[in-house]
Amino acid sequence: MKNMNTIAAVDIGSNAVRFLISNIEEDSDKKCRKVAFLRVPVRLGEDAFTSGAISPERRFKLCEAMQSFEHLMKAFGVRAYRACATSAMREASNGAEVIAEIKEKSGIDVEIISGEKEAEIIYAAAQPFIASSGGGGEKNALHVDVGGGSTEVVVYAEGRVAESHSFPLGTVRLLNKAVSGEEKDAFKAELREIGGKYSIQRIIASGGNINKAQKLLNKREGEPVSYIELKMLYDMLKKMTFEERIKNFKLNPYRADVIIPALKIFLTISKLCGAPNLIVPQVGLVDGIIAKLYAERACR
Structure with missing residues (x-):
């Protein structure tokens, strides 16, 4: 039986939120295999770059997506993950608040990263x-x-x-x-x-x-x-x-x-x-x- 670890990645972008699950197969020639990919078009940038803050509607949609990702990580037996937020969340005045809400509702830790x-x-x-x-x-x-x-x-x-x-x-x-x-x-x-x-x-x-x-x-x-x-x-x-x-x-x-x-x-x-x-x-x-x-x- 293959020695397999499952890892996941989340990209909270300005146009969409992306979620990828991959298997690390230690005794395989191809070390990393994609097993699931999802893209949710939340478009946070439309809020962040115009009003300066993420709206309640998009916050709700984002949290719904993150909760779904959390369920999938459990279902696939994910052992390690990393979730990163980029430009829109960097500039949103309520970015830290949204990150805290994601943590509360999904349990997922998100880091806001620089360009x-x-x-x-x-x-x-x-x-x-x-x-x-x-x-x-x-x-x-x-x-x-x-x-x-x-x-x-x-x-x-x-x-x-x-x-x-x-x-x-x-x-x-x-x-x-x-x-x-x-x-x-x-x-x-x-x-x-x-x-x-x-x-x-x-x-x-x-x-x-x-x-x-x-x-x-x-x-x-x-x-x-x-x-x-x-x-x-x-x-x-x-x-x-x-x-x-x-x-x-x-x-x-x-x-x-x-x-x-x-x-x-x-x-x-x-x-x-x-x-x-x-x-x-x-x-x-x-x-x-x-x-x-x-x-x-x-x-x-």
Whole structure:
């Protein structure tokens, strides 16, 4: 019988809440296997980035989701978990209060993490792809994660992390016009500086929207997505109405709107840094949490 441990990860994001359960199979070639994944479109950012606080309605929906996750962790026999909240909860004036309510109703401990910590955790899942794409030494790479509330950018040069930035520029924030002109200008100026300072060969792109774009482009796993291909998809989607995107591309309502600003961010970064190709490893914060939990348990 296999020696198996079960671990779980929760990502309380600005657009959605994600939950992942994985099995660690000690005597298997593939050490970590995904066994369950759930995504609940709570969209906390619509509250946090406009009114400055999480509304009672979204607090209720979030707590309901967390209670469900707690039941699933018991059912699957989860031995260790980590739950992280990002941009929306960082900025909500009642973020600490919401975290306390989650603890009271579900028993789940949630930590609010910084943008830099978020990028560090995602790196744990993206690192193998960064190394294989040339970011491990012979080429410089840029890891870009676009979320609902922020965009994390990490520069890899000569096999190490050279710079790390967290920009308050996310899809939900942009949809709600909660990004100032000064913030957009600062973002572009920083990317121009990165492009001039480093010779960026590849962009490692993560986030739900670029994952969906890769699938819409019928790309195989590991196959690069070019700037031209992404621009064509962006232009096609932008011309359509919200309803047409749902009908023609089978997008769910919580993807059909945010995918436009997300692709725009990726295109802007690609252009400013002069990197013509993107690698999409299909990983996110929950995958990084799982990778870190696995590493911690493997070292025991």
